[in-house]
Amino acid sequence: MSDITSSAYVRRDLLTERPAPVKTTGFIGLVRTRLFNSPTNILLTIVGALLLWFTIVPSVRFLMVDAVWTGKDRTACLTENAGFTVGACWPYIQAKLPQLIYGFYPEAERWRVNLSLILAAALLLPLLIPRLPAKGLNASLFFFAFPVVAFFLLHGGGITGFGLSWTAGLLQLFDDSIIGAGQALLSLGKTSAIAPLFWVAGNLIVLVGSAIYWLIFPLTWLRDQFQGTGQSVWADFAITAAIVSLIAFVLGGGVRTGGRALTSSIATFMAIAVVIKLMGLDHGGLPVVTTNLWGGLLVTLVVSVTGIVTSLPIGIALALGRRSTIPLIRIFSIAFIEFWRGVPLITVLFFATYMLPLFLPGNFTVDGLVRALIGISLFTGAYQAENVRGGLAAIPRGQGEAAAALGLSWWKTTSLIVLPQALRHVIPNLVNSFISLFKDTSLVSIVALFDLLGSLRASFSDPKWSTPSTAFTGFAFAGIIYFIFCFGMSRYSLFVEHRLNAHRRN
Amino acid sequence: MSTEARKPPAQIALKIRRVLGGKAGWNGVAVQFAFAAILGWIGYEIVSNARANLENQHIAAGFGFLRNNAGFDVNQTLISYTGSDTFLRVFVVGLLNTLVVSVVGIFFATVIGFIVALCRLSPNWLLSRVGEIYVEIIRNLPLLFQILFWYLAVLAALPNPRQSISLLGLAFISNRGLVIPRPIGESGFEAFLAVLAFGIVASLALRIYARRALFQRGQMIRIWPYVLGLLFGLPLATMLVSGVPFTFEVPQLKGFNFAGGSRIIPEFVALTLALSTYTAAFIAEIVRAGILSVHRGQMEAGSSLGLSRGTTLRLIVVPQAMRVIVPPLTNQYLNLTKNSSLAVAIGYPDLVSVFAGTSLSQTGQAIEIIAMTMGVYLLISLLTSAIMSVYGWRVSRSLGA
Structure with missing residues (x-):
């Protein structure tokens, strides 16, 4: 104690408090550092705010504030009857909802569509959650059993043999x-x-x-x-x-x-x-509902799920073929992939609709929906092949060589060692392809199939609901549906990517 | 006693086996034969069925139909075309329409894409969020949805020509399309063009000379005043001598429609809008990824060498970013060209619409017409990928890899 008091200098009075540092976190900090820190930034903030103001405010006004919520026909959605500038005409969507979801599927049979959708969701959701067990069984149910069951549910009909x-x-x-x-x-x-x-x-x-x-x-x-x-x-x-x-x-x-x-x-x-x-x-099974009665979201989902289920095996086969050392198989795979990737999907659909029937025996007619499905499967398969090839290229050679040293055959090496690792690597890319496939299903409306967009377009021509805001309302509704599906898938792919790269994060 | 080095055993048989059957050897050859047999069988089935079906439908196979009269009109033609022209001319008209909408779309998509990318990279929080919202919304909606939205909702909601929206009194937007002033060549037009061409060529030559001087002798030459003079001063001087090269014919509202000016059909406007805004979202992501891929240290190294910020960006950051950006960007341009085939949904007379659509339904020559249409797109994409592989080869060579 005495040591301290006798030393040369000890501060005896407290220093005055320094002012708190400028806040750089939280909302205030964000405003200060990222919005108003320089004259240019202030200007940019104003520009951004104006952009948002002129897009979000009219959208909200259109969708909610100025919208008409109830009504029997178009008269409810006319400005002179409503007494204000009418925004969205929601009764039109209510009236057209069955058509937008089921198309012309008979009303008494719609439970079959609902049941198929529930089945699909019940099988797909556990497949997407990584923590849940029995992925193999689940995947085989979804990829093999479900398509068959869904076919007999949606289309109906029975079998005469096995x-x-x-x-x-x-x-x-x-x-x-x-x-x-x-x-x-x-x-x-x-x-x-x-x-x-x-x-x-x-x-x-x-x-x-x-x-x-x-x-x-x-x-x-x-x-x-x-x-x-x-x-x-x-x-x-x-x-x-x-x-x-x-x-x-x-x-x-x-x-x-x-x-x-x-x-x-x-x-x-x-x-x-x-x-x-x-x-x-x-x-005999359930009563047959022919595919020309199918429509709306049902067709969109049928086309995209079939595309997803069939394009993956095609893609894997083509990717393996492209990496094969056997010349003919490699050349064929390269030509096949490059051909389908080089042409637009719409010409593929034209090909499937007009050219494919010519290539089949005369007594053999193929349903319009099936034709489009064949075209889309081949087209998406070629894109999936390139994704899978990326995964195969990412697997070190040593994996295959180690398997060969253990005495495994080519088939076992591929199916047990290389493919499982390769596919895990490219799940995000595969999901991204599924997103574009889901968006591309809208093209089937050009070859006279009524998917969600096609049904929407058909519903515009109904004179009972023709108002100035009908088109905007319809597009808003369909846009929200498409956005939910695509955005959900893209978030999921980000989530998987994050999980796969967990070891690389620091 | 010395032993001669033994000769290696003859490898010819092994090499032949490798070439013919790959790693799988003679098994591979057998697989190939089986595969070829299957392909041959499928090919035979296709040909025989197609022949039988065509005979039943009384359609003559072959490209002879291209010389027949088309007999229908096309509402946008870059070359002169009437209903009495041949199907071959329809093909060319459709191809040109596809190319023009692709080129215009690519231009606007690039401009919008770079602006959105700059927004997303901006340190300003609000602006980067605006860019993000744009990209997310546009990328998660189908392109056909957007085309139909612009065509059926937005353009259809525009007023009729009498109440059209005027842009500075020069261009007018209405539900009948966009009317813009039309340039009309005057007497001084040829001289003006010639001088402009000379200016461009001379500027390019000057640039090459300046770069050579810089790299070989280390001599900096300031060329921009000369380039400015060549590109603007010289044509202006010519204009003073030989008169105004062209005047604009401003559209006038007469009765129910416009007289004068050139009219751009609403299908073209909707398609260009949708294609360019859609592709711009993808381009924005590519550009952002490219610029972020250049390490921060590059910028710092540049400034430690005493280069200014602009010079560092121009000479160090952008060239490295471009190496990452160009291949996927080209891919997007290709996608845009292929996506322009969606024109068929709104009736813009592109290749698919007039040739694979109208001509196919008139003649029934499905095989020939669809093969020709697919061939055009295939040719474009193969050419592009060939150019891109040359580019990739040059980049990897310049990196010394």
Whole structure:
């Protein structure tokens, strides 16, 4: 104590308080540092405020303040009746809502659409939340089971056979075509200069065709046996289940390890049987609603979900093909990808609508919606291929080499080691492609399908609701729907990107 | 006793195997044969079905229809066209319309995109939020939605020509489109053009000379006064000598419509508006990412060398940012060109609309017409990607990588 008092200098009085530093955080700080810190910035702030003032205020006025909320027809939304400058005409949306969501889907059957949407949401949401378990089962349900169930729910109709009959029918069609090609070559051989060559090739192809015919004969014979009995679906189902389960058992490793494959195969077939029984597919199923009655948001969602489900396998196959070392497959994949990426989607839709029917056998008509779906799948598949290729390129070579050193085959290396990692890498890019796919579904309205935008445009021409603000109201409504879907997806992709890059953050 | 170095075993068989079958060897060759057989079978099916279907519909395959008379009118043509012209001319008219809307759209998209990018990069909080809102709204709405919005809602809500909105009394906007003054060439027009062309060429030559002087001899030459004189002074002087090169014919309201001036159809206005604002949102993000990709240290290094802020930006930051910006920017230009095919939804006479739309429904030659239309777009995008790979090669060479 005495040491301190005797030292040279000790301050005895308190210093006066310094003023608090200028606040740089919080709202005041933000205003001070980012809005009004210099003359130019003040000017820019005023410009920004003016821009917002002249866009947000009129929008809010139009959507809420000046809007008409109730009414029976267009007279409610006219300025002279309402007594003020009318903004949005919401009764018009109320009147047109069923058309904008279901199109001309029969009113009594709309529960089927709702049920499909609920099913889709129930399967999709757990898939999107990373914390939830059983991603494999969930994904296979969404990508394989759901499309089939949704088809029978939305379109209706039943089945007359099962796996066996379908396989037999398909193989027979293929075989007929091969034999037809061989015979065409033979007949060409009579007039051409290199006749013997054609003759040999033609005979060879016909020979292959008849070999296939005898090879598939047991299948077709079995199918013909079923056709007579009343229980063809269930008999076919039982035989298909038995054959597939047996194959799964044998491939799974026989008595030693095949039990697991056998149980999962049997469980799958039991589930399929339950679905068939529940929906009554064996005796006609639900009443058929043809796709020309579909419309509105339903078509938008059907097209985008189908596009998402089908484009991913196409994209993976093309990406693997492009990286293959086998020349023909690589060249084909590159040409295919570059072709579809080089043309606008609308020409693809024209191609699918006008050109595709010419390429199919004359007795074979394809539904308009299905044609558009084929076009969109091929188009999106090419874009997804480039995304997946980016992911494949990001996987270090060592991964594949390590798998090869362990003795895994190419298929196992790809499906167990490379693809899972590659796909995880590119989830954000895939979701971004899905966003553009969702936006691009609006193009189907050009080829006479009534999606959300097409139904909206059709509803403008209703004289019962033609007012000056009808078009703006309709666009506001559709715009909000599109925005919610696209913005939601883009936020989700950001979230996944953030999660994937968690190890890189500091 | 010395042993000769053993010769390596002949690799010819191995090399052939590698070329023919890739890493998979002879298995790969077998896979290729199977794949080729499948492709051949699909091709055969397509050709035979198409032939049978065309025969049933009594359509003659081939491009002979291009010489037939089209017999319909097109409401915007850059080259002279009447209903009695051939389908080939329809094709050219549509192609030119596609190109003109793409070029105009690209110009405005670039301008708007750079402005929005600057807004988003601005230190001003409010302005960067405004830029962000613009980008988010525009990018999350379908392009077709926006085209239809401009065409069916905004342009349709404009007054008729009698009450049209006047811009400085020179241009008029109404629901019939945009009417602008039309330049009319006068006597001094050729001389003016020639002098202007000379000015541009001379300025470019001057610039090359100045750069060479700078890089080879380290000599700075100030060229901007000469360039200014060449580009503006010389043409002005010519104007004084040989008279005004052109005058503008200002549109006048006569009766229910405008006389004089040139009319731009509302479809063109709506399409250009939608395409340029939509693509601008994407360009803004590209430009922002490009500028942010240049490390801060570059700017600081520039100023520590004694360069001014403007010079640092011009010589150090922008060239590096451009390297990141140009490839995706070109991609956006390509997208805009492809997206201009959405014109068919509002009836702007572009290639898809008049050729794949009207001509297809008149002739039924689906295969030829759609192949030609797809071919045009494919050619454009392949050319662009070829140019871009040359650019990428030059950039990587200049980096010494």
